Amino acid sequence: MNSAGPSPKAEDAAGSDPEQDALRARILAQPDLVLEDHRIMRALIAANEKAMGGNIVDLRGIAMERLEARLDRLEDTHRSVIAAAYDNLAGTNQVHRAILAMLDPTGFEAFLRNLGTEVATILRVDSIRLVLETDHPEDPGSIERLGDVLAVVRPGFIDAYLTGPRGRQPIRPVTLRQATPEGEAVYGERGNWIRSEALLRLDLGEDRLPGLLALGAEDPHQFTPAQGTDLLTFFGGVFERQMRRWLG
Template sequence: MTSENAAITGDLRTKIISEPELILEDRDLMRALIAANEKVMGGNIVDLRGIAMERLESRLERLEETHRHVIAAAYENLAGTNMIHRAVLKMLDPAEFEEFLANLNNEIAEILRVDALRLVLESAVANDDPAARDLGDVLLVVEPGFIGEYLTQGRNVPVRQVTLRQVQPDSDLIYGDRADWVRSEACLKLDLGPGRLPGMLVFGAEDPHQFKPSQGTDLLTFFAGVFERAMRRWLS
């Protein structure tokens, strides 16, 4: 085809001839060219190359979508890891138990982005004991057996170290005046050492999707392990 009868003339034609990869890399242009070629061939001819290209494009789109999901999950996991590490470092700062509890209820809760945080300890000491009240509202002392009952909700199921679930508390025992708007929670069961009753760290969130059973628990399991060791030090 000469420049005299070519439909594309001038700088555009020169650009296409010198850099044809610009068209090959443009999906919309390639689709338009394939559609034009099919019209020229007529409806009774099957273009196997065009079909193959469509299938390859479909596979490429699926691969790209999977790639985006993998990258997003990796960034989310990295952000979660950094958040847990910051909370652990902040948890190791206090030199007194009262400061440790105050820090837990304020800075650590803020770092972990939870709306309510409660440390539950089983003990024969009543929760209205003055010594317990002096340690702040983050600490809740309960009767032996309460934690297992709370985690299983009365069902005959194994007690896991980390329980994630959507809830609507029917009492204010755990969350106090925040119980009305807590819609999901993470419960971390604590092993406080030989001869001691268990404990539990509870994170409450207003967002019903912040803690769900389908989520991974590796980071919270790590946090629970560090917290257990810190509590054993305070209780020794």
């Protein structure tokens, strides 16, 4: 008669848990599931530190925490870069659509009216005004018909408006800023609710006074000095060439 006790294998078989066996088998088959899950890895490290006791410093755990923090920063930067790329692509498409719409009209009045309607809608601005300096008064009827878009001012007004009342701001091809009280001279009655603006200084050719294309927005944060101006510079260059063609 055999008096030996049950074998270890028999004990393991008798005491095994099917759920634990299934979990163990899955981990052994796909260890990447554990390694790629940050919460599981942190739980394993915490359990290991607890088992070692409070008098032992786990340098591997500290290094892993620092690597995780660095990875989080890299992921945040990656997301920011992707978001900026999408914003830039959307802005490029928006400006291209506005330029195509600007090229459609075949007459100067239609060109200006289209500027204040379709082009303004595409650029998502609340007001577009073309400001022209002149030494001679224009036809009052023409100004009245195009008053929603066209503003005629005295020589020197544009540079003074761009530099501000104290003349401290430099004159750039494109200026992004908060609206000023002097905006009523540019936007007319709408100047009361324009809160930010993009100002495109126009070179209309030799022996001609400068012009200004003013894009006004009710949102005070739509145009700020921290934003890039490359797309608006390009838009302003196309607009200059169109204006030179109309002015002959």
